[in-house]
Amino acid sequence: MKKVKSIALLLVILLISISLAACGEDKPKLNVYNWGDYIDMDVLDQFEDEFGIEVVYDTFATNEDLYVKLKQGGSSYDVIFPSEYMIERMVREDLLEKIDKANIPNFDKIGEQFLGLEYDPNNEYSVPYMWxxxxxxxxxxxxxxxxxxxxxxxxxxxxxxxxxxxxxxxxxxxxxxxxxxxxxxxxxxxxxxxxxxxxxxxxxxxxxxxxxxxxxxxxxxxxxxxxxxxxxxxxxxxxxxxxxxxxxxxxxxWFDAMVIPKNAQNKEAAEKFINFMTRPDIAAKNADYIGYSSPVPEAVKLLPEEVQNDPVSYPTAEEIxxxxxxxxxxxxxxxxxxxxxxxxxxx
Amino acid sequence: MKFKRFTIPYILWLSLFIVIPLLLIVFYALSSGDSQNFSTFEFSFASLERFFSSPVYIKVLIRSVRLAVVSTVICLILGYPIAYIISKENPKKRNVLILMFVIPMWMNFLLRTYAWLTLLGKSGIINSIIMKLGFQPLELLYNDTAILLGMVYNFLPFMVLPIFSVLTKIDFKLIEAAEDLGANKITTFRRVVFPLSLPGVMTGISMVFIPAVSTFVISDLLGGSKASLIGNLIEQQFRYTGDWHFGSAMSIILMVFILITMALTSKFDKEKEGEGGGLW
The missing domain is CATH 3.40.190.10 (Periplasmic binding protein-like II)
Known part of the structure; x- marks a missing residue:
């Protein structure tokens, strides 16, 4: 009797674990690795709803932290958010995938002053996120x-x-x-x-x-x-x-940008995500929530007046x-x- | 002999998750080159040299050992009487008391440490009471006292439990014999109970000292990352700097320290031939 019980228990555990594992297989997954406190979580939900892609979201605390984690391997992220000097280093060490601009129509919405900067002169690897x-x-x-x-x-x-x-x-x-x-x-x-x-x-x-x-x-x-x-x-x-x-x-x-690492599993979804984050309404919603400054001028125009004129977020050319x-x-x-x-x- | 084959999984487990990683650490500690690229590795003592040639790192090691020793001593002074008092209760009450002692450990260690932030902060609970009473707020957080507090709070159960388990197993006849022979309570404790409980004390000491000397979370949260402990330095090498060689070298040095303490305590254990309570 005891034996029957324990076999039954094992079967139940097996079933549960299989069904749990299967749940994860349903939707395509996108692994996003971002700075802590650096996104409006609603925006992620919206992305999941619109594209039917499950976002696995994880955070880091410093660029060095991100670099070491990426370099050591063992983790595969599809979109990461390094700062300019780290992008420069990652490009030099061949850790990044080139981004196909054709898949990012919203790239045109990025303000001119954020393009062609020294860390990525031809904008081949990165799409600006915040500055x-x-x-x-x-x-x-x-x-x-x-x-x-x-x-x-x-x-x-x-x-x-x-x-x-x-x-x-x-x-x-x-x-x-x-x-x-x-x-x-x-x-x-x-x-x-x-x-x-x-x-x-x-x-x-x-x-x-x-x-x-x-x-x-x-x-x-x-x-x-x-x-x-x-x-x-x-x-x-x-x-x-x-x-x-x-x-x-x-x-x-400083400038933080979205890039795709070399070992990304789902480049297609990554580009969809980058394009989505650059869409003016989304960029505005996100920037309004986290308080950082968006490099998308159309998005800035959608922000409340007092934010647009806030010298902390949008300092004048003279101040910087x-x-x-x-x-x-x-x-x-x-x-x-x-x-x-x-x-x-x-x- | 028949049981021998049952040990195979354990031996496999041990070698896969303990022996091989340890050898890897030794290998990293004694080589130099790009941490991620084996082909660049060369045999070298550079990392060990770097550690011992810089007074900064030695100071960090001394500081870590000092804080760990102090917290172990405090845990012992606090923990022994607690274990003794609980062990003197009747079994039913005893179990309840021990349970109450263990319940906080069901909660995550990190969360319990975070809780101290809200207690000790300048606008925290303790200081707001002090200010209500009309005094100046105290600087309770981000210093060595806060780190010690965190260590003692988190590791005290590891001192109490082994001592308690040894104390409850002491043969009561021995105490009766001592009393029959005319020893008063203090002499009985000093000559009979305490010596018999020493194996538990030794286990407790290693179980507090080892996590205390290698912690990095407590010094980060309660110490405000102001002065690193050896654990922080090792964490930094692996997480931010990516210099696995130097990180491994420091891990080895720390392990040697821990081995020395363990050797000392286990030597003591054997001499005293106590029963139970010992972990190894």
Whole structure:
């Protein structure tokens, strides 16, 4: 009797697992790997409904994280969202598939100033997704003077209230800019100086954070933080006491784009997805939700007036005059890695 | 002898998931080149040299060991009395108490650590009570104390359970004998109960020390990633930097440390010849 029971149990388990496995086979799948908090989930549902493709959505925290995961293999994504310098590196290392423009009719909707940029001069590999700047966000009720400089992050008055990004390039860029160097510096002496600056700053820093930085500033846990412009928009929406500023030393102008990795399983669906995300109504809905700035002018026109005129999201040409775009550090990446490891190891 | 063939699956499992990965780590630690491309590998001590030639990394190792030792000691000081008190209850009550001790562990470790963020934050529960009482908020998060708290909180059950299981198995006749021979309660504990419970203590120490010395989540969340532990450094090499050689070298160094502690504790175990409670 006991034997019969256990065999029956095994059969049931087998049946369940087969049926579960079968469920997954029904629809074609699209594996999307994006930054955390970087899409309106409704848009994904809409895509699933319109195209009958199941989206498997997963997130990463930094470009380096994405790169290592892609390079190590074992995971297959169809669409990923790296930033410009990482795209440059991935193209150099032949990790990306060329995109067939014929399948992306909405490519024409992308604003001209976002095309032909250095990281992908012929727009062969990438379709721009969002763009923005890096700046300082601060709580006006906790900081009694308007901030306007990276050096403010070294002001001892704000000890224990400053949050920095847990991201190698972005945080090094802050120190390099503070020192007046290029954020693409390849000079080891300059990089060592930046390292010393960041180590000097450490006692003043409350924590190094990824996406948690948003909660820390919204809740008043910290007074000052380094953030990407789009996050700043979302944060100010939640807590109007916050203000975003592009420091006078200049900052990083960045572009995130959608690309298809070499080992993609479903390139056709990937192109459909990229085209869908670039469609003005979808791009607008998405940009409105996450707070980042869309490179699709028609989409921007669909946004509420106050968003269109928000200098945080859509700064004037003058305001971004003093900006630099990240370049692939190529061979000097090891120096970056070593310096970052040393900064995080310091007590 | 008949049972020998039943061990084959276990031996296969062991070699596939423990021995081969370990050998791979040693292989990576002792070579250099592009982590993803075997053809570029060369035998070299570069990664080990990098670790031992830089005071930064040594400092991280010392810091990790220091925090792990402190948290183990705190767990022992807190855990032993708890285990002792629970073991003295009648079996029914005892089981309920142990169950209550284990229930929080049914929840995910990461979630429980996140919960401390909302407790300790500047606008968290503890600080809002303090502020209601008219005091300045305390800096509870993002320092070593918060990391220690996280370690003790998460690993305390691993200290209590083995000690408890040894204590409940002590033959009560031995205690009666000690009392008959005129020992008072303190002497009985010192000369009979405590020595007999040592195997459980040793197991508890290794079970707390090992996860504490290698953790990276607790220092990330409660320490605000400000000062890395060796676990963070290893994580960083694999997740962000992609330097598997250096990551493996550090893993080996950490493993050597853990092996030393285990060797010390198991030596103690054998000398004391206690019953049960030992994990290995």
């Amino acid at each position: 923005g700047t890096v700046g300082i966000i601060y709580n006006k009720t906790m900081v009694n003077e308007p901030l306007d400089s990276w050096a403010d992050l070294w002001n001892e008055q704000y000890a224990g209230q400053i949050v920095m990004l847990k991201s190698q390039r972005d945080t090094l860029a802050v120190a390099l800019k503070k020192l007046g160097y290029s954020l693409n510096s390849r000079n080891e002496k300059e990089l060592e100086e930046a390292k010393a600056e960041l180590i000097k700053q450490k006692p003043l820093v409350l924590a190094y954070m990824g996406d948690e930085i948003k909660d820390a500033l919204i809740s008043g846990e910290a007074a000052i933080g380094v953030v990407w412009s789009g996050d700043a928009v979302a944060m100010i929406r939640e807590n109007p006491d916050l203000a975003y500023v592009i420091p006078k030393e200049g900052t990083n102008l 005059e003093n900006t630099e775009v990240f370049k692939d550090p190529a061979d000097i990446i090891q120096v970056y890695d070593r310096i970052w490891t040393e900064i995080t190891s310091e007590e």
